[in-house]
Every structure is written in structure tokens, then in C-alpha cells.
Amino acid sequence: MFLKGICGSHPIIFGFVYVVSYFACEITSAVQVWFLGVWARQYENHHSSEVAIWYYLTGYTLFQVLAVMLFTISYTMHLFGTLRAARQIHDALIASTLSTTLRWLDKTPASRIITRCTQDIATVDGPIAEYSRWFFENTGLMIIKLGAVVVMSPIFLVPGAAVAVLGALCGQFYMKAQLSVKREMSNAHAPVLGHFGAAVAGLRSIRAFGVQDAFRKESYKRIDRYSRAGLTLYDLNRWISVRVDALGAIFTASLAVYLVYGCTYDASSIGFSLNMAVTFGGLIIWWVRVLNEFEISGNSLERIHQYLVIEHEPQAAKSGIPPAYWPASGSLTVEKLSARYSEDGPRVLHEISFKIESGERVGIVGRTGSGKSSLTLALLRCILTEGNVYYDGIPTSSLNLDALRSNITIIPQIPELLSGTLRQNLDPFSQYDDSVLNDALRAAGLFSVQSETDEGRITLDSQIASGGSNLHVIDDILTNPGDLTWTPCLATSAIDYQTDVVIQTSLRRELNKDVTVLTIAHRLQTIMDADKIIVLDAGRIVEFGKPSDLLMNKNGLLAALVEESADKEHLHALANGAESSQTT
Numbered sequence: 261m262f263l264k265g266i267c268g269s270h271p272i273i274f275g276f277v278y279v280v281s282y283f284a285c286e287i288t289s290a291v292q293v294w295f296l297g298v299w300a301r302q303y304e305n306h307h308s309s310e311v312a313i314w315y316y317l318t319g320y321t322l323f324q325v326l327a328v329m330l331f332t333i334s335y336t337m338h339l340f341g342t343l344r345a346a347r348q349i350h351d352a353l354i355a356s357t358l359s360t361t362l363r364w365l366d367k368t369p370a371s372r373i374i375t376r377c378t379q380d381i382a383t384v385d386g387p388i389a390e391y392s393r394w395f396f397e398n399t400g401l402m403i404i405k406l407g408a409v410v411v412m413s414p415i416f417l418v419p420g421a422a423v424a425v426l427g428a429l430c431g432q433f434y435m436k437a438q439l440s441v442k443r444e445m446s447n448a449h450a451p452v453l454g455h456f457g458a459a460v461a462g463l464r465s466i467r468a469f470g471v472q473d474a475f476r477k478e479s480y481k482r483i484d485r486y487s488r489a490g491l492t493l494y495d496l497n498r499w500i501s502v503r504v505d506a507l508g509a510i511f512t513a514s515l516a517v518y519l520v521y522g523c524t525y526d527a528s529s530i531g532f533s534l535n536m537a538v539t540f541g542g543l544i545i546w547w548v549r550v551l552n553e554f555e556i557s558g559n560s561l562e563r564i565h566q567y568l569v570i571e572h573e574p575q576a577a578k579s580g581i582p583p584a585y586w587p588a589s590g591s592l593t594v595e596k597l598s599a600r601y602s603e604d605g606p607r608v609l610h611e612i613s614f615k616i617e618s619g620e621r622v623g624i625v626g627r628t629g630s631g632k633s634s635l636t637l638a639l640l641r642c643i644l645t646e647g648n649v650y651y652d653g654i655p656t657s658s659l660n661l662d663a664l665r666s667n668i669t670i671i672p673q674i675p676e677l678l679s680g681t682l683r684q685n686l687d688p689f690s691q692y693d694d695s696v697l698n699d700a701l702r703a704a705g706l707f708s709v710q711s712e713t714d715e716g717r718i719t720l721d722s723q724i725a726s727g728g729s730n731l732h733v734i735d736d737i738l739t740n741p742g743d744l745t746w747t748p749c750l751a752t753s754a755i756d757y758q759t760d761v762v763i764q765t766s767l768r769r770e771l772n773k774d775v776t777v778l779t780i781a782h783r784l785q786t787i788m789d790a791d792k793i794i795v796l797d798a799g800r801i802v803e804f805g806k807p808s809d810l811l812m813n814k815n816g817l818l819a820a821l822v823e824e825s826a827d828k829e830h831l832h833a834l835a836n837g838a839e840s841s842q843t844t
């Protein structure tokens with residue numbers, strides 16, 4: 261995933277230029293060292309006045325300039341490649357999370373998603389980009405250094421390869437051992453800080469009860485646990501360093517012995533070979549460490565990848581685009597609609613059928629768990645459904661989800677407001693000017709629940725905290741004058757009675773005649789003057805009709821609900837149309 265991102269849309273060209281520029285840079289650096297030897301050799305056979313210093317100095321400088329240029333090319337490519345990879349991975353993660361199913365969001369803790377999008381993405385941006393470069397660099401350098409040694413003394417190919425293999429084997433041991441030690445360290449870290457924090461916060465109580473000793477002992481115990489893991493990690497590092505350094509030293513020493521006693525190379529060639537061998541030996545330990553860090557930070561990529569292969573909602577297709585005139589009316593026909601939250605979960609709606617004409621106001625009531633919210637989600641295709649729903653004559657199952665959902669407005673019981681100004685929340689795409697926004701707020705009834713002189717009154721520039729607990733449902737009226745509106749109205753603290761009345765009044769006044777309004781109500785007063793009422797029970801429609809008709813059935817569920825409420829006379833009057841004008 262990461263490599264694909266680095267290489268972009270022309271992986272072969274990118275990979276070729278990158279690898280060639282990098283290797284050419286390192287080879288140039290090695291040749292530069294060799295060239296120094298050539299230069300030094302001139303003084304063995306010639307008098308110093310005969311050595312053309314400018315020639316060698318220019319040659320040396322040119323090698324240097326060439327190496328810098330090649331390095332710049334490969335580094336710039338790596339930089340832009342990793343930026344592109346990080347951006348692509350981030351975009352893919354956000355797109356995947358935002359287009360997942362409600363079910364997945366239900367069962368995945370928000371904190372875990374936030375960690376993926378922050379901590380793991382930060383690892384892709386930083387450490388993975390760096391370690392990938394170092395790993396590639398170190399691998400390339402080792403090959404070149406060993407290659408240079410082998411070119412001078414081919415006999416050293418075998419010991420060189422053996423040293424590399426032995427170093428890699430030690431590295432394997434080290435990596436396996438230190439992974440669990442590091443995990444233990446991070447487990448032991450939080451308790452130390454937590455206990456220290458608790459002790460500082462409760463210092464007075466600790467002293468008042470004279471339990472300093474107990475706290476101190478507990479603190480030492482936790483610090484010991486952390487230090488024990490820390491010491492083991494330190495020892496592991498010594499373990500690998502001693503072995504890998506020893507391997508490098510044995511290799512260089514044996515090469516030195518061979519070059520001095522076993523062959524007839526001149527001093528400068530021997531110097532070059534030893535230089536390469538020493539740096540090769542020193543690189544092994546770095547290679548192991550970088551590989552280890554790369555592998556650890558690679559876990560973030562793995563975790564992100566897990567979030568890319570989650571379940572998703574159907575993608576928008578050309579065939580799902582509705583005709584331009586749609587929806588011409590807000591009529592809704594539901595046939596045998598069943599729904600469940602997951603493939604293997606129980607049905608929460610059972611073959612529900614009803615028909616609502618355009619412009620009707622329909623109330624939906626039922627006891628807790630009867631399926632009111634599930635019906636909303638089923639109409640929006642947020643959960644798994646069977647059966648047919650026709651919205652203005654078109655089956656919603658054939659529509660793209662964005663087309664369907666942008667034509668059904670939900671005014672939720674708990675507002676989904678983001679941190680920012682009220683203006684940004686109302687008009688996230690900056691499409692409207694202030695007068696339109698203020699009109700919407702007025703229409704939503706905001707100005708009738710606060711006066712011009714209120715000190716803390718809400719304006720377009722008011723800052724909204726995440727979740728917007730101080731503001732209620734006002735934004736949908738502006739952003740979506742769709743044909744179907746749901747208003748789940750609550751008798752909870754989220755919306756008090758006064759606000760509920762304001763919202764209902766605004767909805768009645770502002771929405772034009774052919775807007776169909778479905779209101780999920782916990783407060784019967786809100787829907788008693790509706791055109792029709794659907795009564796749900798255990799996922800089935802048990803009553804459907806005009807409120808006054810339903811109330812005639814004394815054994816009916818609506819009648820029972822009304823009987824249970826304190827203001828039943830008022831509700832009866834509303835149902836019979838006597839007080840509807842008062843509410844509106």
C-alpha cells in the first residue's frame with residue numbers, strides 16, 4: 261500500500277529513476293574514496309611538484325558535486341513519494357470510514373477510529389516515511405560496500421555474505437525478544453504516571469490519612485516493574501550490539517590480515533578496501549535496528565489497512581441517478597418493509613406497509629423499542645432492509661444513496677453540530693449570505709426563544725462546541741428544503757417543551773404544502789393534530805389512521821397511551837381538531 265503510494269501512477273519510471281539515482285549516488289561516493297587513493301598513489305611514484313593537483317582536486321570535486329546532485333534527486337523523489345503515499349492512505353482511510361455502514365460504526369468505538377486517523381496516520385507521515393528511506397539506504401549501502409570489497413578481493417564474497425546472514429539472524433532474535441519487552445514497557449508506563457497523577461491530585465487526603473508509606477511503596481512497585489522491562493531492553497540492545505559489532509570487526513580484521521599478508525595490493529587499494537569493510541561492519545547493526553523500527557511502525561499501516569477492507573455502503577452508480585424532476589411530490593409508499601441491523605441479527609421491523617400522500621403530516625408513536633428510529637433508518641437505507649419503499653413512485657432501492665438522503669431531511673433529537681461558528685455549521689460550503697442564514701434562523705424560531713438584548717444570545721458568529729449542546733435543531737431547514745422531513749421530537753432534556761412548540765410551529769409555517777412531514781414523537785401533544793398517526797409495537801404497525809378515528813377504539817394502543825398521560829383531555833381535543841389552531 262505504501263509502496264504503491266510512493267510510486268504513484270508511473271511506478272516503473274518512478275522506481276527506476278529513484279533506485280538508479282540512489283545507487284548512482286552511493287557508487288559515486290565510493291568512487292570518490294577510491295579516487296582519493298589514486299591521487300595519493302601519485303606521490304609514491306612522482307615528485308610532489310609533478311602531481312597535477314588541480315586535475316585531481318577538480319576530479320574529486322566533480323565526484324562530490326555529482327553525488328550531491330544524485331542524492332538531491334533521489335531524496336526529493338522519496339520526499340514527494342512519501343508525501344503522496346501518506347496523502348493517499350489518509351484519503352483512503354477517511355473515505356472508507358465515512359462510507360462504512362451504520363452497523364460498523366455502531367460496533368467500533370469512536371476512540372479507535374480517532375486513533376487510526378491521528379496516531380497511525382502520524383506514523384505514516386513521519387516514522388514510516390523516514391524508516392523506509394533509511395532501510396532502503398542502509399540496504400543499498402551495504403550492498404555497495406560489500407560489492408567494493410569483493411571487487412578488490414573476490415575471495416571475501418563468502419565471508420561477507422556469511423557476516424550479513426549471521427547479522428540478520430542475530431537481528432531476528434533481537435527483534436522477537438524486544439517486541440514483547442517493549443510491549444511490557446508500554447503496559448507498565450501508564451500505571452506509573454496514573455499513580456503519580458493520583459497521588460498529586462489527592463495529596464491532602466493522603467497526608468490526612470497518613471498513608472504516604474503505602475503510596476510510596478505502591479509507586480516503587482510500579483516503577484520497578486517499568487524499570488525491569490527498561491533494563492531488559494537495554495540489555496537486549498547491548499546483546500545485539502556486541503554480537504553485530506564483533507561480526508563486523510572479525511570481518512574487517514580478517515580482511516586486513518589478508519590484504520597485508522596474503523596479496524600484493526598497493527597501500528591506497530588496501531586503504532580503500534578497509535574503509536569499505538569497516539563501514540560495512542558498522543552498517544549491519546543499523547540495518548537491524550532500522551528494519552526493526554520499520555517493522556514496528558509498519559503495524560500502523562496494517563491497522564489502517566484493516567479499516568480499508570471494512571463493509572461499505574453501496575457506491576453511487578449511473579443507474580441510480582433519479583430523473584431531474586424527482587421528487588415532484590413527497591408521496592411515500594411502503595410495502596412489506598422489514599429491517600435488521602446486521603445480517604445475522606433479528607428483524608426489528610416486520611413487513612410494514614403503509615401509504616402516505618404528498619404533503620401529509622404523519623405522527624409515529626410507540627413504546628420504547630417499538631421500532632420508530634429503525635423505521636427512519638430503514639427509509640434512508642441505513643440498515644439492512646427487505647421489501648419495497650417507493651418515494652414519489654421510484655423504488656428507493658434503485659436510487660443512489662446520496663440522491664435518496666439529500667431529499668429526505670432528518671431533524672434529529674440530538675443535534676449533530678461540529679465545533680466552529682454557527683455560520684460554518686449552517687452553511688458548511690459557504691453558499692449563502694448572512695441575510696439568508698439569518699432568515700433561516702428566524703424561520704427555525706431561534707429569535708423567538710431569545711431576545712435581541714440577551715447577553716449570551718446566539719448569532720451567526722457564536723462559537724459552537726463539538727456536539728453543539730447549546731443549540732437545537734435549526735440547520736436542516738436551510739440546507740435542505742426536501743420533500744420529506746422527519747422530526748423526532750423529544751420529551752427529554754434535549755428539547756424542552758417550549759423549544760418543541762417553536763420547532764413544530766416553524767415547521768408548519770415554513771415548509772410548503774407538498775412537504776411530507778413524519779414526526780416521531782415521545783410527547784403525544786406534538787402529533788395529536790397530525791393528519792394520520794402510525795402506532796408501532798414490536799416492529800409492527802398496530803394502528804394507522806386519523807387520530808380521532810384511532811382514539812375511538814378504546815382498546816387501541818394510542819387510546820391506551822393517551823389514557824396514561826396526564827393531559828388526556830387536551831390530547832383528545834387536539835385530535836378532534838378543537839385546539840389545533842392554538843398550537844399552530
Ligand SMILES: Nc1ncnc2c1ncn2[C@@H]1O[C@H](COP(=O)(O)OP(=O)(O)OP(=O)(O)O)[C@@H](O)[C@H]1O
Pocket residue numbers: 366601605608626627628629630631632633634635
Ligand atoms: N444499533 C442497534 N443494533 C441492534 N439492534 C438495535 C439497534 N438499535 C435498536 N435496535 C433494536 O431495534 C428495535 C427497535 O428499536 P428502535 O430504537 O428503533 O425503537 P424506538 O421505538 O425508536 O425506541 P426509542 O423510543 O427508545 O428510541 C429494538 O429491539 C432495539 O433493541
